[in-house]
Amino acid sequence: MKKKENRAVKAGGIWASPFMTTFIAKIVTIIIGLMIGLILLLFTSGTEVAIPAFKTIITGSFGLVGFRTGMGRMLYYAVPILMTGLSVGFALRTGVFNIGAPGQFLMGLYAGLFAGIHFAPALGGATWVAAIIAGALAGGVWGLIQGMLQAYKKMNAIICGIMMNYVALYLVNMLIRADRALYFGGRSYTNSLPGDALLPRLGMNNIFTGSAANSGIIIGIAVCVAAYFILKKTTLGYELKATGLNREAARYAGIKVERVVAVSMMISGVFAALGGVLYHNGAMGQKYTLGDALRPEGFTGIPVALLGSNHPIAIIFSALFISYLQVGGLGMQSFGIESEIVTVITSITIFFCSFNVLFQKLYIRLIDKLFEGRA
Amino acid sequence: MSEYVFEMKNITKKFPGITANDDITLQVRKQDVYALLGENGAGKSTLMNVLFGLYQPESGEILINGEHVKIRNPGDANAYGIGMVHQHFKLVHNFTALQNIVLGVETTKRGMLDLGKAREKLIELTNRYQLKVDLDMPVEDMTVGMQQRVEILKMLYRENDILIFDEPTAVLTPQETEELMKSIEGLVAEGKSIVFISHKLNEIIRIANRCTVLRRGKVVGAVDIEGMTKEQLSEMMVGRKIMLKPEKADVKRGEVLMSVRGLTVGGAKGHENSVKDVSFDLHAGEILCVAGIDGNGQTELVYGLTGLRGVGGGSILFGNDDVSGADIRYRNARHISHIPEDRHKHGLVLDYSIYENMILQTYFEKTVSHNGLIDNRKAFKYAEEMIERYDIRCAQGAGTVTRGMSGGNQQKVIVAREIERHSSVLIAVQPTRGMDVGAIEFIHKQLLRMREEGRGILLISLELEEVMNISDRILVMYEGEFVGELYPDKTNFQELGLYMAGAKRDVFAGGAH
Numbered sequence A: 001m002k003k004k005e006n007r008a009v010k011a012g013g014i015w016a017s018p019f020m021t022t023f024i025a026k027i028v029t030i031i032i033g034l035m036i037g038l039i040l041l042l043f044t045s046g047t048e049v050a051i052p053a054f055k056t057i058i059t060g061s062f063g064l065v066g067f068r069t070g071m072g073r074m075l076y077y078a079v080p081i082l083m084t085g086l087s088v089g090f091a092l093r094t095g096v097f098n099i100g101a102p103g104q105f106l107m108g109l110y111a112g113l114f115a116g117i118h119f120a121p122a123l124g125g126a127t128w129v130a131a132i133i134a135g136a137l138a139g140g141v142w143g144l145i146q147g148m149l150q151a152y153k154k155m156n157a158i159i160c161g162i163m164m165n166y167v168a169l170y171l172v173n174m175l176i177r178a179d180r181a182l183y184f185g186g187r188s189y190t191n192s193l194p195g196d197a198l199l200p201r202l203g204m205n206n207i208f209t210g211s212a213a214n215s216g217i218i219i220g221i222a223v224c225v226a227a228y229f230i231l232k233k234t235t236l237g238y239e240l241k242a243t244g245l246n247r248e249a250a251r252y253a254g255i256k257v258e259r260v261v262a263v264s265m266m267i268s269g270v271f272a273a274l275g276g277v278l279y280h281n282g283a284m285g286q287k288y289t290l291g292d293a294l295r296p297e298g299f300t301g302i303p304v305a306l307l308g309s310n311h312p313i314a315i316i317f318s319a320l321f322i323s324y325l326q327v328g329g330l331g332m333q334s335f336g337i338e339s340e341i342v343t344v345i346t347s348i349t350i351f352f353c354s355f356n357v358l359f360q361k362l363y364i365r366l367i368d369k370l371f372e373g374r375a
Numbered sequence B: 001m002s003e004y005v006f007e008m009k010n011i012t013k014k015f016p017g018i019t020a021n022d023d024i025t026l027q028v029r030k031q032d033v034y035a036l037l038g039e040n041g042a043g044k045s046t047l048m049n050v051l052f053g054l055y056q057p058e059s060g061e062i063l064i065n066g067e068h069v070k071i072r073n074p075g076d077a078n079a080y081g082i083g084m085v086h087q088h089f090k091l092v093h094n095f096t097a098l099q100n101i102v103l104g105v106e107t108t109k110r111g112m113l114d115l116g117k118a119r120e121k122l123i124e125l126t127n128r129y130q131l132k133v134d135l136d137m138p139v140e141d142m143t144v145g146m147q148q149r150v151e152i153l154k155m156l157y158r159e160n161d162i163l164i165f166d167e168p169t170a171v172l173t174p175q176e177t178e179e180l181m182k183s184i185e186g187l188v189a190e191g192k193s194i195v196f197i198s199h200k201l202n203e204i205i206r207i208a209n210r211c212t213v214l215r216r217g218k219v220v221g222a223v224d225i226e227g228m229t230k231e232q233l234s235e236m237m238v239g240r241k242i243m244l245k246p247e248k249a250d251v252k253r254g255e256v257l258m259s260v261r262g263l264t265v266g267g268a269k270g271h272e273n274s275v276k277d278v279s280f281d282l283h284a285g286e287i288l289c290v291a292g293i294d295g296n297g298q299t300e301l302v303y304g305l306t307g308l309r310g311v312g313g314g315s316i317l318f319g320n321d322d323v324s325g326a327d328i329r330y331r332n333a334r335h336i337s338h339i340p341e342d343r344h345k346h347g348l349v350l351d352y353s354i355y356e357n358m359i360l361q362t363y364f365e366k367t368v369s370h371n372g373l374i375d376n377r378k379a380f381k382y383a384e385e386m387i388e389r390y391d392i393r394c395a396q397g398a399g400t401v402t403r404g405m406s407g408g409n410q411q412k413v414i415v416a417r418e419i420e421r422h423s424s425v426l427i428a429v430q431p432t433r434g435m436d437v438g439a440i441e442f443i444h445k446q447l448l449r450m451r452e453e454g455r456g457i458l459l460i461s462l463e464l465e466e467v468m469n470i471s472d473r474i475l476v477m478y479e480g481e482f483v484g485e486l487y488p489d490k491t492n493f494q495e496l497g498l499y500m501a502g503a504k505r506d507v508f509a510g511g512a513h
């Protein structure tokens, strides 16, 4: 197979490069996901509703609220899933499935809220920085605990992750209820953050009018680039990838794979937690609602990571894309359709990601045909 | 009737970018054991896949018993009496032998599967050809040898007369190989014709009567085996003279480099110790060979020495430094290089490129990294140098992902890496397994060069010939203990074989005098 690819590189030029091959295959998966979504819509709501509703998904909310607002919303909603996607993808590079992202997300959110409200009087305009640091720390600790349980105690990653999620959920509920500064008894949600605890908007409110777009997306992308750098250039990244690709060979090489797994989960926890802070400290008036359900952003990280092939840079694009669909989905209610249709579409898209190799092969064959005799 | 049971005339088969078979003609008589000899990638499997109907050639013709035929698929091949045992067996793992064999030609009674007749016929076949197969054992529980016998039975059950074996011995132990040879002799005596693909010269001389040598897709020659020497055959195959028995320089055995005392290593989970109270010394300038039948504790001995498995007791001394409790990295960095038994499991991160694999144990050292950052350019340059020095064939230089490389070249990557780390001791486990003669010669040369440099080599090998050819001293391992210490110039294959089978043993302190 490899040989064939190499040859294709020569024959098909840039069109046959591994990047293009993967890219095209992903686009095909996305199109198939959307098509099945359309069919579902047609079945459930008939043509008069389905067609315009589907158009709303495709055009995002851009059609409804205009380009600037739509764009801003996409950026805003991309931040949390960008970070949880990076979290899941990064852990997968080490061969660990981080199902604990929702819990880490929540720990970050809580720490950001805590720091934002408690430190604001002392820190003033720098409070948001402290909130980010607090969130990262909390997520790192949470991820590390999970990583150590998985690596040293050989606990099943799924069970461990789910457990840590629910522990985080109820722990955060408990901590908030006990804290008069964060919460007034009897309400179901927290107080909102002071202005000093919010991320700078950097004038994005003027560019993307009518949206909550803020510097969170820039920080998020910077973190992705940092993750890319870690994987690509550092000795730690070398260890992480070696462990993920072949744990036995890593051991043979003298790498302490248990430690690597724990460290990877710690970093992964930091990423997910940053999602929590950057999202919650991103907009004015946000309140965290206490409850029994985990927030969906942590789970959405899984499809974001898969669609981005666990590549920190590709994940930026997959997060933006899924956010785009979600924002479009928000506009669905006006058609009397639940926005869940977007979840269905992303799920189907993710499902077809598992056919990626097939699509890649078909694509390579097509390129071969097109460029036959030209090599 | 034609003189030949089958002929392939002027077969040309191209793959994108390569002509795997270039105008090949092959003529096989009844009751021939016809060898196809050639290095890895010479086109042997391709030619046989053409005969078996898996590939369609661009040109050329096939005759069976003198008649032109067209073989479009394996079904056609089967109809002409052609059967094939592939390099990688094609059995369903959770099916029993019986189920696998009748698969596709099931006998039915009133629409229901009826295996009674099939069983009778198979029992008759196993008796006639002396093929030990447990018909009701699931394939996944079988030894490789038995799986292969299932494949043979499958061909016999389908009443094939032309039997193709694609590198049948690559996966077998020497004992299983010998059994296979006997089976093949039995098959020929019953009137079958055999095509036997191999790059092992001993086997071809032992079993074949005629041989076609392929090199880079072309026929180099077709010869009668009678009167051919291994040297002549290997020269035809590789295109240059090969030293089958490497020349060893006189090297004086130096000081003790590694001293092992009372080493005990546990078996797989919950099993009894696989290495029992073993002691030996490895000297500078010495190739010390641990010989034995597979599964007598060699793997565990290596695991214990390298740290892949914790030891149950004893010491491993490098001078005053007892590493028996040290971690793998400590042993790696200070004393030991290790060419592992399983190059895919341990030796390589297959999805890493050559240059990344070249720094597998040293990625954090000053030579290729500073402040936690890997100097990829430096690693790349180093790997390019190794590719040059060790003649590693790869499509895209140091950036080639190792998964796509041939087994021989993958092994060269490991050999280069381990030798160039300049450790005082090299533990090499079956370093030439699956290699062709050219590559074997190359690896042996490297080991001998290390010996001349005054390093110590612990060679674990199952190949008696390798043991006799390059070692200075032999320790025979049997059921986790050393049962004999032999010197290649004072012993012979028979004696070595007796020790290995456990029929002979000496009481001695494992070479630690």
Ligand SMILES: Nc1ncnc2c1ncn2[C@@H]1O[C@H](COP(=O)(O)OP(=O)(O)O)[C@@H](O)[C@H]1O
Pocket (backbone or CB within 6 Å): A003, B015, B016, B018, B019, B020, B038, B039, B040, B041, B042, B043, B044, B045, B046, B047
């Ligand atoms: N299906 C295939 N597609 C492309 N190239 C192939 C294929 N099968 C074999 N080749 C190439 O053809 C050549 C001959 O391969 P093969 O017949 O397997 O050699 P051998 O069996 O002698 O080791 C090799 O260079 C190999 O890479």
Ligand SMILES: [Mg+2]
Pocket (backbone or CB within 6 Å): B041, B044, B045, B046, B087, B166, B167
């Ligand atoms: Mg072959």
